[in-house]
Amino acid sequence: MLSQVVVNGMVLGAFFSLMAVGLTLIFGVLRVVNFTHGVMFMLGAYATWYLNKQGAPYLVAVALGGLSVGLFGVLLEIVVLRRFRGLLIEGAVVAIALAILLQNLALQVIPLSPQSVPTPFEGTAHLGGVYIAWQRIFIVVVAVVLIAGLSLFIKRSRFGRSVRALQQNPQAAELQGIRPDLVAPLVFGVGATLAGLAGGLIVPVQQLLPTIGEGPLLDSFVVVVLGGLGSVEGTLIAAMLIGLAQSATTTYWTEPASIAVSFLIAIAVLVVRPQGLLGNE
Amino acid sequence: MTRRGATFASVAIPLALVAVLALLPGMVGAYETHLLILTLLAIGLAVSYRPLLLAHQVSLAHGALYAIGAYGFAILGVDHGVSFWLAIAAGGVFAVAASIVIGIPSLRTSDAYFLLITFAFSVVVISLIQNTESLTGGFAGIAGIPYPPGVKTEDDFFYLSLVVVAVTVAVFILLDRSRWGLELRGIGSSSDLAESIGIGRTGALLLAFAIGALFAGILGGIYASFIGFIAPQSFSLWLSVSILTSVIVGGVRYVWGGVIGAAFITLVPLLFNFGGSWEAIFGAVSVIVVLFAMRHGIVTELVAYCRRRFGSAPTASVPVGGALGNLDGGPIPTRLPIGANHVLEVRGIAKSFGGVHAVRGVSFQLCAGETLGLIGPNGSGKTTTFDLISGFRRPDGGEVKVNGAALAHSPHRVVRGGLARTFQATSVFTGMTVFENVLLAAGAHTRRNPLRRLLLPVRRSRRERRIAEGILDELGLAASAGALAEDLPYGHKKVLGIAIALATDPDVICLDEPATGMTEAEIAHLIAVLEHLRSTRQIAIIVIEHRLAVIRTLCDRVVALRAGEVISEGDAETVLDSPEVAEAFLGGSAE
Numbered sequence: 063m064l065s066q067v068v069v070n071g072m073v074l075g076a077f078f079s080l081m082a083v084g085l086t087l088i089f090g091v092l093r094v095v096n097f098t099h100g101v102m103f104m105l106g107a108y109a110t111w112y113l114n115k116q117g118a119p120y121l122v123a124v125a126l127g128g129l130s131v132g133l134f135g136v137l138l139e140i141v142v143l144r145r146f147r148g149l150l151i152e153g154a155v156v157a158i159a160l161a162i163l164l165q166n167l168a169l170q171v172i173p174l175s176p177q178s179v180p181t182p183f184e185g186t187a188h189l190g191g192v193y194i195a196w197q198r199i200f201i202v203v204v205a206v207v208l209i210a211g212l213s214l215f216i217k218r219s220r221f222g223r224s225v226r227a228l229q230q231n232p233q234a235a236e237l238q239g240i241r242p243d244l245v246a247p248l249v250f251g252v253g254a255t256l257a258g259l260a261g262g263l264i265v266p267v268q269q270l271l272p273t274i275g276e277g278p279l280l281d282s283f284v285v286v287v288l289g290g291l292g293s294v295e296g297t298l299i300a301a302m303l304i305g306l307a308q309s310a311t312t313t314y315w316t317e318p319a320s321i322a323v324s325f326l327i328a329i330a331v332l333v334v335r336p337q338g339l340l341g342n343e
Numbered sequence: 344m345t346r347r348g349a350t351f352a353s354v355a356i357p358l359a360l361v362a363v364l365a366l367l368p369g370m371v372g373a374y375e376t377h378l379l380i381l382t383l384l385a386i387g388l389a390v391s392y393r394p395l396l397l398a399h400q401v402s403l404a405h406g407a408l409y410a411i412g413a414y415g416f417a418i419l420g421v422d423h424g425v426s427f428w429l430a431i432a433a434g435g436v437f438a439v440a441a442s443i444v445i446g447i448p449s450l451r452t453s454d455a456y457f458l459l460i461t462f463a464f465s466v467v468v469i470s471l472i473q474n475t476e477s478l479t480g481g482f483a484g485i486a487g488i489p490y491p492p493g494v495k496t497e498d499d500f501f502y503l504s505l506v507v508v509a510v511t512v513a514v515f516i517l518l519d520r521s522r523w524g525l526e527l528r529g530i531g532s533s534s535d536l537a538e539s540i541g542i543g544r545t546g547a548l549l550l551a552f553a554i555g556a557l558f559a560g561i562l563g564g565i566y567a568s569f570i571g572f573i574a575p576q577s578f579s580l581w582l583s584v585s586i587l588t589s590v591i592v593g594g595v596r597y598v599w600g601g602v603i604g605a606a607f608i609t610l611v612p613l614l615f616n617f618g619g620s621w622e623a624i625f626g627a628v629s630v631i632v633v634l635f636a637m638r639h640g641i642v643t644e645l646v647a648y649c650r651r652r653f654g655s656a657p658t659a660s661v662p663v664g665g666a667l668g669n670l671d672g673g674p675i676p677t678r679l680p681i682g683a684n685h686v687l688e689v690r691g692i693a694k695s696f697g698g699v700h701a702v703r704g705v706s707f708q709l710c711a712g713e714t715l716g717l718i719g720p721n722g723s724g725k726t727t728t729f730d731l732i733s734g735f736r737r738p739d740g741g742e743v744k745v746n747g748a749a750l751a752h753s754p755h756r757v758v759r760g761g762l763a764r765t766f767q768a769t770s771v772f773t774g775m776t777v778f779e780n781v782l783l784a785a786g787a788h789t790r791r792n793p794l795r796r797l798l799l800p801v802r803r804s805r806r807e808r809r810i811a812e813g814i815l816d817e818l819g820l821a822a823s824a825g826a827l828a829e830d831l832p833y834g835h836k837k838v839l840g841i842a843i844a845l846a847t848d849p850d851v852i853c854l855d856e857p858a859t860g861m862t863e864a865e866i867a868h869l870i871a872v873l874e875h876l877r878s879t880r881q882i883a884i885i886v887i888e889h890r891l892a893v894i895r896t897l898c899d900r901v902v903a904l905r906a907g908e909v910i911s912e913g914d915a916e917t918v919l920d921s922p923e924v925a926e927a928f929l930g931g932s933a934e
Contacts, residue, residue: 145635151399151454155591156631159628163631166621280463286459291455316474319474325463325466325467328460
């Protein structure tokens, strides 16, 4: 029982980190609390569903879905969010408005009834007394590969250095010739892609409804608050902690309480460490 | 408009508005009356939410606090038979308690955390309401909530709401004009500057959150009574968002922005019969359009337009030194003597960032009326030293005493101990007049009766007005008193920064690069200002400055820093001409 709880929690944590890493990167570079992240997740899920229905194999549908959401994110940054870079209040307000606008526009075209998407990774694995759906194992593998790749990219590449420089000191970074107008849309696009992929990855194991993005948005907010806004390592640790806490709450108590429990954990940590686990604000 | 005329209008127009509204139920149908009641409640919510936004804090919890009030009232009133108005008040108290519990941990940190925490809080509250069926009825909600005693018809209810919301608006207008209202503006403009003059940021924000919660809770109870039935669907997150939307669209700067914004955001979708989705789209598009086209909101932009079009805008372009004719060029006023007691003692303070020792073992003393220069190349630890002695950073070691007392570890307490500072970048409260800048500083650090702080219009406090007027006069800024701080020319802004610090009545004032970026004429003006100050009060001054001519003219003693350590200390001539200092600055030759 306990090992099942731990494994479920880690699967959940890997899923949360896909969402939350993008959120924390976007905040680090744009200083915008990205309320559209849940919509990106929802769009990724529906894009996957749609492409799959048009005949694309599942894996292709997920990848294409994620990338198209990423492209849309780049556009959104360039057309709208660019003006609100660094303006915390205005940026958050405009992101909220965009999220509501996109969500409600999407409602005009997407089916309101529950949908589902088949996956090549069917069935459940039985490993040492622990049951776990193959699709969930696939989610964990994708999350680990993507986040490891992204961390390496941010640590080693020229683009990654620009990202970190912009996080630490936008003015100094600009004086060094780093162009926020190039970096910010890309960072936003990367975050949106991750959210879109997460959406595509979850649909085989979760009913597809227009509200599918709301839960993950909230979960990833709690994760970044706990981990410390702008800190990728903190976000990963927090994603695991919240995953484990939600898994334990669901198993030993009741599923609806899991979000309240993770919220209380985040609040309790804020009382002791106002900057989150690894934040340096 | 004359002052009396303006006061008359500010009372007469709202009264006329209330009178017109009071006539409406007789003229429109039942459905319209229903819409008007909902609009009134939305206005109350927007107006009670606005103070937080004024301080540049976004909360997404206002709708959840409204829900807590509604449920608190309904559970007590319907399930437990508590009398109507007592249950309403209890709903307000529950909301206040919730706001304090989440406000204390989340308001201490950066603005983004407050936003995220209040968002999460809203979702959690809705989820709790859905899942605690024994208490809240779950998705089925609570039905059969009665009208208030004595209220029979919907028209009666309209009058009740009108009174409640009119009182709410009146209370928030009073709060807006109070010292606390000005403090919130100050925090919204620059929270560091606000702290530096003695405003406790967390306390002021928590108060805004809690007062807003009280009104949201009470209005929630009234809503529950009006509809007669509450369920989780009535309080989706969309509610908090639409309150935020109302204030942004109407404009934050004036209370009326909240009123107009809420009426617009609530009435338009109802009048045009938008369905759920299109109502949301309308709100979202309104916000985006406002943020793109008229950043400050409808009412704010309208007032600004009318001022430009019909009023005479106060001019800010008073020539530098013009108002200080009595100071500039005249003989240097006689200084008050330097005292014997140490007003500031700094002993061995140290601070490192990562592995870098920004400040190491720095010690110096300062007597009343003395002027000390703090010089050193860039990165030598001058500003860090200021941050340490003004409480903005906590030293790793060493001690600082102001007037013999150990330093408090937060800036707003340090200034109460008698030490004020200015900032390297020009730092004034934007969005306020020059007079309001100094007025805010003139009373921020003194303890006062909380009711006076909240309800007495700040402009009514004679003592503080006198202090502010006196300082503006002294520093040659009186002619620009009515101008917005951000419209001042550069040199004037720097002097206003000093005026703000001075208004806290300090024994020690720390000036961080006061002459940087000034023209020669502006520097002469600055020196005249400081010399004048020393002739009227026995104030100790520490100046960080790269213009060594300024240091030479003003300072009795100089401390030179290099790589975080004191390399030379003594009277100005000796230090400035010493070979170590020359080397540290220029790598060899003298100034």
